[in-house]
Amino acid sequence: MNFLSSKLKNLIKSLLGKPTLDEKSVEETLKEIRKILIASDVPIDLTNQLIENIRKKVLKEKIPSGLTLREHLIKTIYDELVSLLGKEFSPLNEKRIMLVGLFGSGKTTTASKIAYYLKKKGKKVALVCLDYHRPAAPEQLKQLAEKIHVKYYIDPNNDPYNAAKKSLELFSKYDSIIFDTAGRNSLDEELANELKKLAEIIKPTEVLLVIPADIGKVAKEQAEGFHKLAKITGIIITKFDGTAKGGGALAACSTTKAKVKFLGIGEKIEDLEQYNPKRFVSRLLGFGDLETLLEKAKEAEIKKETAEKIIEGKFTLNDFMEQIEGISKLGPLTKIAQMLPGLSLSLPEDILKIQEKKMKKWKVIIQSMTKEERENPEIINQSRIRRIAKGSGTKEEEVRELLATYKKLKKFSKMFKGIREKDFSSLQKILKRFGFKFGF
Ligand SMILES: Nc1nc2c(ncn2[C@@H]2O[C@H](COP(=O)(O)OP(=O)(O)OP(=O)(O)O)[C@@H](O)[C@H]2O)c(=O)[nH]1
Ligand SMILES: [Mg+2]
CATH class of the missing domain: 1.20.120.140 (SRP54, nucleotide-binding domain)
Structure with a gap:
């Protein structure tokens, strides 16, 4: 990418x-x-x-x-x-999703990422382990499910068919059940039979093939092979973050019958993106992708206005806390930067590394400020710093550090705006004529 x-x-x-x-x-x-x-x-x-x-x-x-x-x-x-790279956006039918694919392609990780993604959309989701070939697989699924607080099912007798039947009963009222199947070294008859039998029980609404991006154009062969054996309905390309071959994998998959539905863009639980060819290409070319940006902000529970404020460089200490917390939820701001029209920017490292403990302290500090100070931090001089530190039970250095970080973030945020206006104003003019929408 x-x-x-x-x-x-x-x-x-x-x-x-x-x-x-x-x-x-x-x-x-x-x-x-x-x-x-x-x-x-x-x-x-x-x-x-x-x-x-x-x-x-x-x-x-x-x-x-x-x-x-x-x-x-x-x-x-x-x-x-x-x-x-795929023409049309292909929506997900989330009722019963089966993930299939070769060893280590990212099935289990992606199963939990999808669960998290749907949960954030307010859906009731469950994860089911159908991999009893690899001894550590059930434990891996259990840990991931617990981390995101999603219900799961693991069969006590290590029987994938029983797990499928039982979970369908247990989770019959759920919006979505996600089934994680076992991987193999290659696409063989044994795998095909197992997947077929499982599909007969589950009657999946989606059978999603998980393919790592680093195999590049070979993805086509794999997708077609799986399609013959298991009738896949869509593809998820994982590990998109770590390779220059992602474009090849996407193009190759787009020529097959199944459409790409998600991209895995990192190891963390939130590193999953629903794939939309138009938005994706828009971003590739630097046209920006406001819709995905706002969706991500929503997932991270950041208000639309706040996200817009970040990009506009207009914010006060009053918003600062919410934004710092938001950024840590949203993942590095560099990811947001890729969705903006213009160049990618990277946020200063030290801002990305602000720890939670520090943020809690800063919250207390901000609470000790007057309304005027919060709205206009420039007026905070040495004597005010002393008063704020005393009032919040913190050290003066800590107050100063907070103010310095706020300034840095504000400067960075202003840079977004500056670069957009300077380098890309001509591009934006062109894009407007093509009907691209920009909210900022
Ligand atoms: N960087 C990156 N790593 C990923 C991504 N998706 C999965 N991984 C990593 O790939 C490795 C394998 O992931 P799993 O989810 O265990 O793969 P699997 O297909 O379930 O593996 P088997 O069950 O053994 O077949 C793990 O270390 C994941 O963290 C991604 O989008 N980006
Ligand atoms: Mg697995």
């Missing part, structure tokens, strides 16, 4: 920076896109097809009236990438 995204963002930036565009510069752009896609392990035939489509639309067909060549080229690159 990072590789593909940084390369494509640079490409768009250089397109915006050129004084004029002609046929030669379009050809150069196509050459560059080809290089980027091949380096991301996108299959050659798909890459060639995409290049050919762009060439045809931009150089051979008439440019739609009212658009410049530059605007038309950028819009066509966007459209063709969306088409390469």
Whole structure:
């Protein structure tokens, strides 16, 4: 993601920076896109097809009236990438989800991530262990389920078929039951039979194949193989965070019958994203993805207004606490930065590492401030610091540290706005003409 995204963002930036565009510069752009896609392990035939489509639309067909060549080229690159990486968004039918896949692909982790994701949406969810091949598997599922406070079922006799039957009864009133199956080294008959028998009992509404992104374009073969054996309804690509081949895996999967439904983007429980090709490509190109940003903020229980304040750089100490807590829930702000139109920024390391204990203390400190101080922290001088420290039972250094962190965060937040306005104002103008919506 990072590789593909940084390369494509640079490409768009250089397109915006050129004084004029002609046929030669379009050809150069196509050459560059080809290089980027091949380096991301996108299959050659798909890459060639995409290049050919762009060439045809931009150089051979008439440019739609009212658009410049530059605007038309950028819009066509966007459209063709969306088409390469899956076209339409495919929603999840969450009632009974079965996760299948080879050893170590990320099934169990992803099962708990989906459970957490649905729980955050207010659904009643249960996890079921159907993996009794690997002795440590039930314990792994139990620990994950307990961590996110979700009900689970593990069969006392290690019988996957009984586990399936029993859990269907136990959780019949639940919105979603997620079944984690056993992995294998390869797609063999034994695995196929087990999955088939389990599916007959469960009658899943989704059979999701879990594939790690680092296998790149080979994902197509695996997806088709599983499809023949187990009739998968969707794909989850995991470990998207650790490879430059994610684009290849996505493109390869998009050519199969099953659509990609989720991306695993890290090891933590919240590192899961429902896959939406349009939003994804929008982000890749630096157009931003406000919808996902706001959804993530909502999942982290941050108010929409607060999320907008973070990006706008307008906030006082009054909001500070909520935001610091929100950021730690939301994960590194760098992830938010990727969803904003413009360049990715990274938040200063020390802000990301603020510990919970410290935040509790800061809360007390802020409570000892006057309303005026909270709204306008600039007025807090040495004597006020002394009073606040005394009133909150903390040290003066601690008050100073809080104020320094607040300033840093505010400066960073202002930077977001500055960069958007400076580097990407021309891009935003173009995007507006294409009907992209920006709330800020
Ligand atoms: N970085 C990263 N690591 C992941 C992701 N998803 C899973 N992992 C890691 O991949 C490893 C294997 O994950 P599991 O969930 O145990 O895989 P599994 O498919 O259940 O494995 P078996 O049950 O043995 O077949 C674990 O160390 C996970 O933390 C992801 O999206 N990103
Ligand atoms: Mg597992």
